[in-house]
Amino acid sequence: MSCPPAGHVELDGAWWPRSRDLTQELPPLAGVLEPLWGRITRIAVNPRYWPILPHRIFVNGHVVKVGWFTSELDPHKILLLSGTAGPWDLLVIPPETADPSAARLLTAASAGTGPHSTASALMAAEQPDGTPSSYEAGPLRRADDAAALPAAAVSAAVAW
Template sequence: MPTISERATIVASTPPSSPRLVLAPVRANQAVLDGGWWPRSWDPVAELPGLVLALSARYGTIRQFMLNSATWDTRFKRIAVGDGVVRVGWFTSIDPAVVIATTYGGDQVDLLVVPPATAPAAADKVMAEAADPANFTRAQAILAAMTAAPVRVADDDGQPAWDNEGGRTLAPARRALSPAR
């Protein structure tokens, strides 16, 4: 049974941040995703208000979000954003790499969710891929391709090297710079 806090309408204590969001230039009926979103954290109270405002400006007032229940830090049923309230549904059946928004007009917006700790270059790349109306790749496959890419690292002397170069091993002093392009 839900607790009182899970039934209450949540009000964020800080102003909404500008979301890191890339949307398809046009809506394509065959596209799997409508864009990509890169939240700064897994805290839905901090992250959803900015996303609601950005999506509402583009597609019309957002009525509801559907998210994976195991991915996010907290759960609640409603969140106040601006002058309105958005319902939030938590489901185990929703892909953890996707957030689904619905408008009062009945439109559905499916977004790839880029994990917050992702390197900026990789996040930009996968958000652009998710926003490509000609791309039919599902969210998990886009993220899996991102993590399968070779990683550029720096040696002790700061010179770039690739972690998949034959014959080299990663010394403990090496640090990741960015995903390969």
């Protein structure tokens, strides 16, 4: 699996998983996105925030390979590859993020206007003092029918 060039900063949306368990979180994400983006064939993550990295997952009856990159991929981003629609970059909002912060991040990552920013830059802007205070535990309210915010396909801020 190859990663996008280091200068690639555009985000196609955001993903707010329920946990840090990729084995449980990736199949529903890919399953929801396949009707929109085509068959997902590979997923790449940076392992910094994921305690367990599966080599493959099963999605809609087929295998999706999962790879990881420590220096080539922003630790706050996930890359999904589709044979029909190309690569898709999603900001990963930490599962423990409080609702107001998550809403701001979902909106910022899916906005089709304004300056483009890296996933890490968006996360740093959300916590300007460098502390995790913006990500304190809070009540999570998530839509059951959406896993991500593709900028071109969804206009409202929802999360899985």
